[in-house]
Amino acid sequence: xxxxxxxxxxxxxxxxxxxxxxxxxxxxxxxxxxxxxxxxxxxxxxxxxxxxxxxxxxxxxxxxxxxxxxxxxxxxxxxxxxxxxxxxxxxxxxxxxxxxxxxxxxxxxxxxxxxxxxxxxxx
Numbered sequence: 001x002x003x004x005x006x007x008x009x010x011x012x013x014x015x016x017x018x019x020x021x022x023x024x025x026x027x028x029x030x031x032x033x034x035x036x037x038x039x040x041x042x043x044x045x046x047x048x049x050x051x052x053x054x055x056x057x058x059x060x061x062x063x064x065x066x067x068x069x070x071x072x073x074x075x076x077x078x079x080x081x082x083x084x085x086x087x088x089x090x091x092x093x094x095x096x097x098x099x100x101x102x103x104x105x106x107x108x109x110x111x112x113x114x115x116x117x118x119x120x121x122x123x
Contacts, residue, residue, distance in 0.1 A: 001026050001112075002024065002025070002026040002027055002098050002111070002112040003024070003025050003026050003112075004022055004023070004024050004034075004096050004097065004098060004112060004113065004114035005022070005023045005114055005115070006020060006021065006022050006094065006095060006096055006114045006115065006116060006117040007020070007021050007023075007117060008020040008021045008117060009094060009117030009118045009119045009120075010118075010119070010120070011120045011121075011122065012086055012119070012120070012121055013086075013121070013122070013123050014086060014087055014088060014121055014122075014123055015085060015086065015087075016086050016121075017082065017083060017084045017085070017086065018082070018083050018086065018119060019080060019081070019082050019083075020036070020080065020081040020082075020083070020094055020117060020119075021078055021079070021080055021081075022034060022036070022078065022079045022080075022081070022096030022114060023076070023077055023078050024077050024078070024079065024096070024098060025077055027053075027098070029100040029101075030053070031052065031053055031054065031100070031101065031102075032052065032053050032098055032099065032100050032101065033050050033051070033052045033053070033098070033099050033101060033102055033103040033104070034050065034051060034052075034072075034079045034096055034097070034098050035047055035048075035049070035050035035096065035097050035098075035099075035103060035104070035107075035110060036048040036049050036050070036068075036070065036079075036081045036094060036095070036096050037094070037095050037096075037097060037107055038061075038090075038092045038093065038094045038095070038119075039092050039093050039095075040089065040090065040091060040092035041091065041092065045095075045107050046060070046061055047060040047061065047104075047105045047106065047107065048060060048061045048068055048081065048094070049061070049068050049069075049070040049081060050070065050103035050104070050105075051070045051071070051072050051079055051103070052102055052103055055072065056102070056103065057070055057103075058103040058105070060105050066084070067083060067084050067085055068081060068082070068083055068084075069081070069082040069084075070082075079096060081094070081096075083119075086119075086121045087121060088121045088122060089121075090119060090121050091119060091120050091121050091122070092118075092119060093116040093117070093118055093119075094116060094117050094118075094119050095113055095114050095115075095116040095117075096113075096114045097110035097111075097112060097113045097114070098110060098111065098112045098113075099111055099112075
């Protein structure tokens with residue numbers, strides 16, 4: 001069974017940065033994708049970024065460009081999401097999810113989810 005555990009959320013001031021981690025285990029497929037999603041106030045859950053086990057990256061919510069950087073540390077079975085230049089609009093719950101196969105933007109393609117980590121941007 002795939003297990004995902006997020007960490008790294010917290011309170012950060014506007015303009016600051018955060019590094020979120022997703023530790024993943026239990027994959028039976030050799031090729032899989034891990035996506036980061038977020039649910040912010042007043043909006044439906046949206047995809048932020050995704051990376052496959054082969055290192056292919058997809059970015060879905062990168063406005064302005066360059067704020068979200070996804071990477072993976074295979075030795076630690078961890079997918080990292082760096083968020084820069086945070087604003088109060090980024091406040092919400094950030095979750096990672098996994099699926100067999102390539103990256104997909106929509107959350108319903110993903111089978112396994114972590115519990116989420118809260119990100120609060122406030123001065």
